[in-house]
Amino acid sequence: MNNPLARKSWSPYLVGAGIGVLSWFAFWSADHPLGITTAFEHTAALAMESALPTLAESNSYYQDESPKIGWEWMLVVGIFVGSMISSFASGDREPITVPPLWKSRFGSSVPLRLAGALLSAGLMMFGARLAQGCTSGHGISGNLQLAASSWLFSLIFFSTAILTAHLVFGRRTSNV
Amino acid sequence: MNTTSTDTEPTPDDKVETGSQHSSPAHSKDLVQDDPRRWPWLEVSVGKLATGLFFGIVFGFLLQKGGVAKLDILVGVLLLENFVVVKVMLSAIIVGMVGSYLLRRKGIVQLQINETNYGANIFGGLIFGVGFGLLAYCPGTNAAAIGQGNLDALVGVVGLILGSYFYALSSKFIGGVFSRWGKRGKLTLPELIGVSQGMFIAFAAPVLAAVLVFLELAGY
Numbered sequence: 286m287n288n289p290l291a292r293k294s295w296s297p298y299l300v301g302a303g304i305g306v307l308s309w310f311a312f313w314s315a316d317h318p319l320g321i322t323t324a325f326e327h328t329a330a331l332a333m334e335s336a337l338p339t340l341a342e343s344n345s346y347y348q349d350e351s352p353k354i355g356w357e358w359m360l361v362v363g364i365f366v367g368s369m370i371s372s373f374a375s376g377d378r379e380p381i382t383v384p385p386l387w388k389s390r391f392g393s394s395v396p397l398r399l400a401g402a403l404l405s406a407g408l409m410m411f412g413a414r415l416a417q418g419c420t421s422g423h424g425i426s427g428n429l430q431l432a433a434s435s436w437l438f439s440l441i442f443f444s445t446a447i448l449t450a451h452l453v454f455g456r457r458t459s460n461v
Numbered sequence: 462m463n464t465t466s467t468d469t470e471p472t473p474d475d476k477v478e479t480g481s482q483h484s485s486p487a488h489s490k491d492l493v494q495d496d497p498r499r500w501p502w503l504e505v506s507v508g509k510l511a512t513g514l515f516f517g518i519v520f521g522f523l524l525q526k527g528g529v530a531k532l533d534i535l536v537g538v539l540l541l542e543n544f545v546v547v548k549v550m551l552s553a554i555i556v557g558m559v560g561s562y563l564l565r566r567k568g569i570v571q572l573q574i575n576e577t578n579y580g581a582n583i584f585g586g587l588i589f590g591v592g593f594g595l596l597a598y599c600p601g602t603n604a605a606a607i608g609q610g611n612l613d614a615l616v617g618v619v620g621l622i623l624g625s626y627f628y629a630l631s632s633k634f635i636g637g638v639f640s641r642w643g644k645r646g647k648l649t650l651p652e653l654i655g656v657s658q659g660m661f662i663a664f665a666a667p668v669l670a671a672v673l674v675f676l677e678l679a680g681y
Contacts, residue, residue, distance in 0.1 A: 292526070297545050298673070300527035301552025307519055308557040312570040315512050319520060321600040322625075329625035331502055355504035356513035361604050363517015364524065368608025371525035380610035384532035387613075399616045402596060406603065406620025407627065409592025413600060414628035415639060416585025417575045420599035424550060429557035431661065432574035433648040438586045445590020450539030453595060 293377040308426060317356055318430075320422025322413045324361045327352035390454055412442070521605045530605035532613075535597040544681045551669050562662055572647070579643025592624075 289295070304319075311319050330352035372378050383398045391397060413419040416438045418427055424442075427435025504510055527549050528534050538546045564570040593599055598606050598614055600621055606614035651661035 294528050295523075295526040297527050297548035298552045300523045300529075301549040301554075302556045303523045304520065304549065304553040305556025305558075305560065307516060307523070308553065309560045309564060309570075311516055312561055312573065313564060315509070315516065316571070316573075318573045319516065321604070325600065325621050325625040326629075328622055329629045332622070332626055333629055351501060353502050353504050354510075356509045358504075359510050359513030360517040360520070361601075363514040363519075364521030364601060364604040365517075365608040366514070367518035367521025367523075368525040368530055368605035369521075370518065370608075371522045372609035375526075377525070378610045379531065379606075380612075382612040384611070384613065386533040386536050398613050402613045402617045403620040403623070405592045405595035406598075406617040407592070407624035409589055409596055410600060410621040410624030411628045411631075412585045412587070412589030412592055414585075414625055414632075416582050416589060419589065419601065420550075420593075421601045423575070424599075425553050425557065427574055428550075429554045430561060430572055430574050431558065431649045431651060431658065431665075432577070433645065433650055433653050434575050434577035434582050436650060437577070437579070438582045438589075441583055441586030442590040442593060445587050446594035447539050447541065449591050449594025450536060450597070454536050454540060 290371075290374045291376075293375045304425060305429065308429060311426075315356055318422060318426035319360070320357065320418060320426055321361055321364075322410070322417065322419045322422050323357040325410055326414060327355070327358060386454065416442075520601070521608055524602055524605040525609055530598070530602045530609055530611075532597050532606070532611070535602070539594060539597065544676050548673060548676065551673055555666050555669050558662055559666055562658060566659075572649075574647055574649065577643070577645040577648040578640045579645070581640040584639045596620075 308319055311317055331354075334352070382395050383393050387398055387401075391401070409419075413422075416423065416434075418424075418435065418438065420442075423432070423435040423438045428439055524530050527545065529546055529549055534543065534545055537543045561570060565572060596603070596617060598617055603614045603617045603621065607618065649658070651658045654661075
């Protein structure tokens with residue numbers, strides 16, 4: 286296939302370099318590092334402002350920057366849109382609820398998969414909020430600026446995730 | 462446009478500013494929702510919204526093409542069977558590191574890093590790592606996974622929002638327990654070991670590139 290946009294996958298080095306260049310422009314044009322956690326921080330803050338206004342207002346987090354649907358929020362929406370464009374352009378759609386690897390380990394139960402996704406995502410974002418960043422904010426934007434916080438966080442989370450994945454998904458390899 | 466971003470009590474009509482406590486929850490809730498100036502929930506600059514969307518679209522497009530929004534590939538990375546995520550991240554770090562350093566030297570961009578806080582970074586990393594090991598999507602690739610059709614990732618977003626909400630709630634009670642230890646401010650690795658940024662990068666960029674070359678040579 287000649288059209289690169291219609292290819293199902295690109296070289297990881299090309300993709301990585303592209304993200305690196307994108308980060309230059311994000312620093313320059315938007316004065317923002319590429320990161321996801323802030324959008325979820327603002328979403329939670331907005332939810333809290335409408336549900337528990339007194340509690341939210343006394344929370345020190347939102348004093349310096351008022352939470353809103355802004356650049357960071359649109360970044361997350363854009364990731365969804367960009368991935369959709371890419372997958373439709375190449376026909377590489379995954380309209381599934383239970384990914385094959387999960388199925389081979391835990392069976393095809395949809396409620397189990399969704400409950401697992403809900404709980405693990407909740408845990409993950411709790412940790413990201415505590416550390417003030419995730420795989421994008423710390424793992425890419427912070428690391429490329431040589432932030433000590435980001436390298437420390439990245440080493441710990443990758444090691445922990447590798448250990449966890451071996452405990453949870455690892456039986457597959459020993460069965461073979 | 463009356464933007465009072467940092468002020469908790471913006472409108473002049475409602476003057477009873479008694480510290481951080483407010484008279485009645487129901488009362489302030491009504492104000493917050495009825496008057497858009499009281500709750501500026503939408504960024505006013507259309508340009509900012511549009512550029513955010515644009516950066517996201519490029520980011521999401523790249524993530525999907527890199528295959529890092531696929532659960533099977535991501536779990537493979539964590540089981541050390543493939544190294545796609547390592548290749549993407551290290552390439553991004555090398556390119557971004559050199560470029561953003563040059564842009565900073567020319568005074569075009571500023572350093573934008575989070576403060577180092579050993580307690581929060583370590584405990585946050587442990588909790589995040591367990592979640593990441595279970596979910597395999599990260600917050601960003603989770604959004605990309607929805608874009609390519611994964612319905613489990615859609616539930617993942619609900620989980621992410623809930624996790625963020627619980628963090629905000631809990632920080633009222635445990636606030637500062639984890640982050641009390643090891644506050645070091647905005648610290649960079651070159652500062653930590655006492656060399657210049659340029660010298661550090663001149664060393665780090667080839668080392669990180671060597672890791673990628675090694676992975677290729679090793680057949681990954």
